[in-house]
Amino acid sequence: xxxxxxxxxxxxxxxxxxxxxxxxxxxxxxxxxxxxxxxxxxxxxxxxxxxxxxxxxxxxxxxxxxxxxxxxxxxxxxxxxxxxxxxxxxxxxxxxxxxxxxxxxxxxxxxxxxxxxxxxxxxxxxxxxxxxxxxxxxxxxxxxxxxxxxxxxxxxxxxxxxxxxxxxxxxxxxxxxxxxxxxxxxxxxxxxxxxxxxxxxxxxxxxxxxxxxxxxxxxxxxxxxxxxxxxxxxxxxxxxxxxxxxxxxxxxxxxxxxxxxxxxxxxxxxxxxxxxxxxxxxxxxxx
Ligand SMILES: [Mg+2]
Numbered sequence: 001x002x003x004x005x006x007x008x009x010x011x012x013x014x015x016x017x018x019x020x021x022x023x024x025x026x027x028x029x030x031x032x033x034x035x036x037x038x039x040x041x042x043x044x045x046x047x048x049x050x051x052x053x054x055x056x057x058x059x060x061x062x063x064x065x066x067x068x069x070x071x072x073x074x075x076x077x078x079x080x081x082x083x084x085x086x087x088x089x090x091x092x093x094x095x096x097x098x099x100x101x102x103x104x105x106x107x108x109x110x111x112x113x114x115x116x117x118x119x120x121x122x123x124x125x126x127x128x129x130x131x132x133x134x135x136x137x138x139x140x141x142x143x144x145x146x147x148x149x150x151x152x153x154x155x156x157x158x159x160x161x162x163x164x165x166x167x168x169x170x171x172x173x174x175x176x177x178x179x180x181x182x183x184x185x186x187x188x189x190x191x192x193x194x195x196x197x198x199x200x201x202x203x204x205x206x207x208x209x210x211x212x213x214x215x216x217x218x219x220x221x222x223x224x225x226x227x228x229x230x231x232x233x234x235x236x237x238x239x240x241x242x243x244x245x246x247x248x249x250x251x252x253x254x255x256x257x258x259x260x261x262x263x264x265x266x267x268x269x270x271x272x273x274x275x276x277x278x279x280x281x282x283x284x285x286x287x
Contacts, residue, residue: 002251007261008268009238015047015211016269017202017235019220020062021054022243023266027167030069031242033267038071040270040278049205052080053159053195053225055130055175058105059083079205081158081195082106085128086113087204088156088194096125099146099153101132101139101178106158121145122152129178129190130158140181148186155179155188159195161225165244196220197228202235217261219269223249227259236260238269 018024024034041048050073052062059078066073086109089096097116100107106128110117118124124146132139146153157179163171179190194200202213213235220226221243230237239245239259250258263269267280275281 004247004250013217014215017218019226020052022165022221033265037267050078055081055158056103084194098126099124100128102130124153131175155190156192196225199233202233
């Protein structure tokens with residue numbers, strides 16, 4: 001297989017978008033170099049935004065987690081698929097009755113936005129699949145009846161991830177498994193996935209910033225979501241090798257779907273000449 005070299009940026013960019021799971025932290029630990037890298041960007045007044053495909057937490061829960069890990073972050077600097085799904089529905093299907101296959105944070109956000117919800121298949125216009133650890137046969141039957149029997153509802157999803165990475169190489173089945181279950185029994189095809197790599201996520205994350213996406217770097221650990229988002233939004237990208245995707249995955253991808261940069265640790269986003277100025281070394285294991 002083709003040998004893919006590591007490549008780090010030689011300049012600082014105007015803004016940075018970061019994935020969270022597998023990029024900034026894994027489980028309850030910041031990944032090596034994450035804190036000093038974010039602190040250095042902030043010290044230079046370079047905007048930093050976080051975006052996650054995970055709809056099982058509200059943005060407030062991400063803010064709490066980042067604070068607990070030593071990276072206090074303002075709520076507007078965090079975008080995830082709870083907010084993206086609500087915004088998508090408000091913009092395109094404000095009057096639809098939805099059936100969310102979802103955990104409480106998305107249900108609460110739909111309720112707060114005034115979106116009608118029902119588990120009566122005869123009334124459902126849109127079935128929302130998400131990363132739902134309470135998924136069961138009852139929910140599958142309601143989705144099936146709304147889509148296949150009543151021929152009324154269509155399917156949308158929060159995110160395309162197959163699994164959510166955990167420490168120690170473990171993981172949990174994610175939204176793709178639930179989409180697949182519904183598609184398998186109904187024969188339908190999911191009409192819209194609002195999370196990464198949908199470029200909507202970039203629009204939402206950069207809202208309020210006067211920056212050219214071509215001067216922003218999207219940083220993440222997954223080729224199919226984080227890096228593909230950068231490709232679709234015409235942004236440079238950096239892939240960290242601390243989460244899901246590997247150098248072999250990059251080698252297997254078409255050249256125009258590969259990351260601009262590939263990093264062994266996330267603080268390599270800061271160019272080498274700045275490391276020298278700061279006296280940083282790579283053998284430091286602290287965050
Ligand atoms: Mg990730």
